Amino acid sequence: MNTTRPTLAPTIVERLSRARGDLRMGVPVVMTGDGRAMLVVAVEALDTARLTALRGLGQPELALTARRAETLKTPAYDGDIARILVPEGMGVDWLRALADPADDLRMPLKGPLRALRDGSSALHRAALQLVKSAHLLPAALLVPVTHGLTLAEENALTLLPLAEIAPELARMSPLHPVVNARLPMQAAQAGRVHIFRPEDGAEEHYAIEIGKPDRSQPVLARLHSACFTGDVLGSLKCDCGPQLRAALAQMGEEGAGVLLYLNQEGRGIGLANKMRAYSLQDQGFDTVEANHRLGFEDDERDFRIGAGLLRRMGFSAVRLLTNNPRKIAMMESCGVAVAERVPLKVGKTRENAAYLATKAAKSGHLL
Numbered sequence: 001m002n003t004t005r006p007t008l009a010p011t012i013v014e015r016l017s018r019a020r021g022d023l024r025m026g027v028p029v030v031m032t033g034d035g036r037a038m039l040v041v042a043v044e045a046l047d048t049a050r051l052t053a054l055r056g057l058g059q060p061e062l063a064l065t066a067r068r069a070e071t072l073k074t075p076a077y078d079g080d081i082a083r084i085l086v087p088e089g090m091g092v093d094w095l096r097a098l099a100d101p102a103d104d105l106r107m108p109l110k111g112p113l114r115a116l117r118d119g120s121s122a123l124h125r126a127a128l129q130l131v132k133s134a135h136l137l138p139a140a141l142l143v144p145v146t147h148g149l150t151l152a153e154e155n156a157l158t159l160l161p162l163a164e165i166a167p168e169l170a171r172m173s174p175l176h177p178v179v180n181a182r183l184p185m186q187a188a189q190a191g192r193v194h195i196f197r198p199e200d201g202a203e204e205h206y207a208i209e210i211g212k213p214d215r216s217q218p219v220l221a222r223l224h225s226a227c228f229t230g231d232v233l234g235s236l237k238c239d240c241g242p243q244l245r246a247a248l249a250q251m252g253e254e255g256a257g258v259l260l261y262l263n264q265e266g267r268g269i270g271l272a273n274k275m276r277a278y279s280l281q282d283q284g285f286d287t288v289e290a291n292h293r294l295g296f297e298d299d300e301r302d303f304r305i306g307a308g309l310l311r312r313m314g315f316s317a318v319r320l321l322t323n324n325p326r327k328i329a330m331m332e333s334c335g336v337a338v339a340e341r342v343p344l345k346v347g348k349t350r351e352n353a354a355y356l357a358t359k360a361a362k363s364g365h366l367l
Contacts, residue, residue, distance in 0.1 A: 039143040063127055
């Protein structure tokens with residue numbers, strides 16, 4: 001007889017979800033790997049009292065993405081990230097100035113900065129991945145400590161072994177159906193909304209099914225990333241709202257289709273960081289330059305989510321409503337055939353003309 005009792009301890013996926021909440025609250029987590037242990041805290045949520053406590057344990061190191069390091073004119077010796085030694089006496093304001101580009105034009109000189117080039121950067125890289133996934137500015141403060149496990153236990157801190165979290169940070173969390181219900185809409189009386197929830201505690205995603213699409217034929221489909229400003233507020237800075245409504249209207253006219261509403265606001269950086277990017281655009285930077293100055297790539301979205309949802313719903317081929325070739329490539333690499341690209345050219349305004357031109361020139365959108 002099996003007498004093994006189920007454990008009450010959180011799994012590594014659950015600990016990662018807990019760690020994201022910790023970081024957003026300014027609470028450190030402990031990462032271990034490569035024969036060392038480090039305390040990790042998000043710079044955006046750091047306060048003076050906690051920084052003082054961290055300094056009492058070791059020499060702080062600031063991890064930034066190569067994109068942000070490029071803006072700061074600091075070498076990224078580790079390729080995709082930079083590790084910067086935090087000098088004695090530099091406080092929270094200095095750290096935030098390195099992380100947040102809001103005042104870059106007013107105070108462009110923040111150095112001299114000493115970038116580290118020796119030793120492993122694996123924990124720093126994982127820390128930045130975790131901070132990004134928490135939708136915070138991609139900047140983390142790390143402090144080497146000698147007894148990571150003991151420190152975590154004595155202070156009730158979340159412990160994250162690198163060997164366990166690395167695969168989880170790289171993979172797409174499985175999505176599970178929660179509920180679906182009929183929803184008559186302006187676009188179609190025969191509408192149904194499906195809710196899917198990821199295992200890792202991240203945002204839910206939605207599938208809006210129009211009519212009763214034939215699973216044996218390519219379905220008219222749209223991968224639409226959430227845009228609070230465009231979809232809800234009617235922002236003129238982007239074409240998202242008009243694209244959403246035009247896609248649903250076309251599906252209604254044809255009598256069948258699936259629109260996947262993916263909660264990846266601001267190309268995957270979150271609404272707060274998107275607003276930071278908008279503020280930088282007001283300073284004269286285009287949408288791609290703004291993302292880079294914040295420390296993000298052009299596009300941080302994971303389109304594997306859309307492909308996974310389509311397969312989960314029984315679709316293997318689509319007629320994809322998109323202007324973005326990257327979506328087509330990702331669909332096909334994930335086993336969903338794109339039988340046709342259906343252009344979606346709507347919503348151009350005087351206010352978003354430059355934005356659309358940048359998407360075409362720098363992101364390859366077919367406009």
